[in-house]
Amino acid sequence: MLDALRAEIAALEAAAAPLEPDAERRRTLAADALDYAQGFLDALPGAPANRNWEGVRPLDGEFGDEGRDLAELIAYFHRAVAEPGITTTSPRFMGYVPGGGLFHSALADFLAAATNKYSGFASAAPGAVRLENATAAWIARVIGFPEGAAGTLTSGGSLANLTAIVAAREARDAEGGGAVYLTRFAHHCIDKGLNIAGRGRAPRRLIPTDSQHRMDIGALAEALEKDRASGIRPWLVVASAGTVDTGSVDPLAGIAALCARHGAWFHVDGAYGGLFMLCEEGKAALYGLDAADSVALDPHKTLFLPYGTGAVVVRDGRHLLHAFSASADYIQPLGETGVGPSPADLSPELTRHFRALRLWLPLQAAGVAAFRAAQSEKIGLARYFHARLAALDGWEVGGPPDLSIVAFRFRPGRGNTDAFNDRLLRRIQEEGRLFLSGTRIDGAPWLRCAILSFRTHLAHIDDAIDVLVRTAAALQSEGRLSAQ
Secondary structure, eight states: OHHHHHHHHHHHHHHTGGGSOOHHHHHHHHHHHHHHHHHHHHHGGGSOSEEOSTTOOOOTTTTOSSOOOHHHHHHHHIIIIISSEEOTTSTTBOSSOOOOOOHHHHHHHHHHHHHTOOTTSTTTOHHHHHHHHHHHHHHHHHTTOOTTOEEEEESSHHHHHHHHHHHHHHHHOTTSOOEEEEOTTSOHHHHHHHHHTTOTTSOEEEOOBOTTSOBOHHHHHHHHHHHHHTTOOEEEEEEEBSOTTTOOBOOHHHHHHHHHHHTOEEEEEETTTGGGGGSHHHHHHTTTGGGOSEEEEOHHHHTOOOSSOEEEEESSTHHHHHHHOOOOGGGOOSSOOOSOOOGGGSSSOSSOOOTHHHHHHHHHHHOHHHHHHHHHHHHHHHHHHHHHHHTSTTEEEOSOOSSSEEEEEEOOSSSOHHHHHHHHHHHHHHHOSSBOEEEEETTEEEEEEEOOOTTOOHHHHHHHHHHHHHHHHHHHHHHHHHHO
């Protein structure tokens, strides 16, 4: 009986052998994947920023018992995944704010996946956890937090904001009843985070904004005073360090002073803009960020990393430990490591990707100065785009951009302005060379130019303006012909 069982196990081992390619096969697989990546990146300068979805079809016989050749799978990946839709790696992708995906980070992800270190638990992978804590501490220093701050890397801004909200709840609103203050331009993930944290029905104060879409500090002061006079405790003020629609930065220093006066937790959603603190132009725009109690950030935006890299930092790191530290008999420490707290004790996640390597490796390989220069360039490009468009007839722009997003629209000589701008955006997206996005401000459609790829340079901005001018002129001409 034992011999039969041994034979059965040996047969299963042979059947599972494709899961463990030998050294020569690994070299071939890696070379094929790298060759594809090199070709994809080499083609980016001339490739469209948006393509139609015609290639999105299932692989024939998907999920069959037999394995397939990698060349066939890469060809399918290119046809059905890489080509259709928006190309966020393009230098002419200016619709939203992912940062382009650094090649160094792709290499880091390969190393992290190949070694498969469990980075949630310090004694399981002390080196990986040291890098997690070191990168979080570096981020905290960049935004000006003192010693004693703590942070953790997350999957993105949504989880980062949720983590901060839970820490704020445990620190200042454990029993509930505290009021929340934010503007209409707060990211919708704040609402989601409040709901998940059990505070979706907390008293909510929608604070008015000024002409530049920034939180009105006087209105906030009035709301805080009114609540205190009514016996309602101010709990959480959420400010934006770069709103989704216009990139506006709320008056952070003034908000911090009001929060300190009223005992409210001051949280800043800096997912888009907070890490511009690395450059001098960003520091000027984000004055007061260092006075927050917590900040949500997205290195996959302003530090140009691939998707799936968020962060949250809390001024007093003990609040993260208090909110999230937990244990069980099966995960008792294997020994002292001296590398700091386990990331699992600082966030909702237990099992997690070893995210730190995709930030640590490019910072080491390229140097911090390269990131700082790229950030300054993006702010400069936004100012250039704003100035050039403002000087052209028919184009409406707001005030100079706080960071690297510009909201704008065209006012045609005749016809409905809103309908024209809807058509203008749709035409640009359909043509695909340039990708912009739109939003609605006070019910009216506006276009957004979000400049945040490390690949986007002056020539691409000039090209974008040429596309806008040409497309607006073509639409006006079509409108005149149809009216005749």
